[in-house]
Amino acid sequence: MKQKKFWKLIFCGVAVLLLSACAKTQTGDASRIYVGISCYDQTDVFIKELVTSFEGELKRNGDNKDISTLVTTRDAADSQRRQNTQVKELIDAGCNVLLVNLVDRTDSSEIIELAKKKKIPVIFFNREPVTEDLKQWNKLYYVGGNAKESGVMQGELAADFIRGNNDVDRNRDGKIQYVVLEGEPGHQDAIIRTEEAVNTLKASGIKLEKLGYGVANWNRSQAQNRMLQLINQYQNKIELVLSNNDDMALGGIDAYAKLNRTESSIPVFFGIDGTDEGLVAVKQGLLAGTVYNDKEGQAKKMADLVMMLETNDNSEKDSRFTQQNYLPYAKITKENVADYQSTSSSSR
Ligand code: GAL
Ligand code: CA
Numbered sequence: 430m431k432q433k434k435f436w437k438l439i440f441c442g443v444a445v446l447l448l449s450a451c452a453k454t455q456t457g458d459a460s461r462i463y464v465g466i467s468c469y470d471q472t473d474v475f476i477k478e479l480v481t482s483f484e485g486e487l488k489r490n491g492d493n494k495d496i497s498t499l500v501t502t503r504d505a506a507d508s509q510r511r512q513n514t515q516v517k518e519l520i521d522a523g524c525n526v527l528l529v530n531l532v533d534r535t536d537s538s539e540i541i542e543l544a545k546k547k548k549i550p551v552i553f554f555n556r557e558p559v560t561e562d563l564k565q566w567n568k569l570y571y572v573g574g575n576a577k578e579s580g581v582m583q584g585e586l587a588a589d590f591i592r593g594n595n596d597v598d599r600n601r602d603g604k605i606q607y608v609v610l611e612g613e614p615g616h617q618d619a620i621i622r623t624e625e626a627v628n629t630l631k632a633s634g635i636k637l638e639k640l641g642y643g644v645a646n647w648n649r650s651q652a653q654n655r656m657l658q659l660i661n662q663y664q665n666k667i668e669l670v671l672s673n674n675d676d677m678a679l680g681g682i683d684a685y686a687k688l689n690r691t692e693s694s695i696p697v698f699f700g701i702d703g704t705d706e707g708l709v710a711v712k713q714g715l716l717a718g719t720v721y722n723d724k725e726g727q728a729k730k731m732a733d734l735v736m737m738l739e740t741n742d743n744s745e746k747d748s749r750f751t752q753q754n755y756l757p758y759a760k761i762t763k764e765n766v767a768d769y770q771s772t773s774s775s776s777r
Pocket of ligand 2: 603605
């Protein structure tokens, strides 16, 4: 009888130890965190800067908690199939958390299924999955900006500038002739930014006339080509260029430089992002303004989320995070651009 009791006790003790060991790995008693990133296109300037910023933030978080961090970044080169394979490989390689910059926002199901099966949390960033997909599991997150806000701010910047500078209306017809350089069709940041910028300008009493647009997929050299076509078509009628991002605005400016146009026939340009080169262009007055897509804030949010998921016992209950996390944008002109240049470089 006594012996039986003894073995019972030993058995219970071992069971408790095993259970608590399991609980520890599940709640993430991490000494090392391995993060796998897959980008839709690693040549995208904003994405490159965002990922660099994330790496810095994650290392800082790790150093603060004596946790070593490791990051592997893969480039999906614009193929959703390739991205699905990469995600599988990253999971097989032992990643604890995935950061996914979807190629196709509407096609996240295969990635979600894979991750859920292996219980690997996913932080989607910059390219927003549809909400129904995100609701499939409570370890799926999104970090990005609020597209509507960026469009409104671009419209406000343009309206202020036009009101303060009569010569934007070069032909003095009381209307501003404009063109739009558009990002990828289907991207949450393309159509909404254009619509909101134009509506904001109209609501502020500026008379507009749309001449045309060019789709340039966020890309500088594609934008240069589209702009050359638009200039060919509309000659010096173009007074304003609203670009869905900085890199395309810079491509548009390149087109005028290539044609050796004099300053008096170059329209005013507005971008969005505040990339390193975008900020330089604002400082030089080539870009009249841009809207800051807060890559430092987004990177910090993602790095904090990684730490919370891997080290916090009550991850779902951490009130700093919801499944969808939107960071605010900010307006940048020549007056405040220096503040952003220091933010950008100090976090690198
Ligand atoms: C946008 C950004 C663009 C481009 C795009 C990629 O938020 O403004 O420059 O990086 O994301 O998804
Ligand atoms: Ca005009």
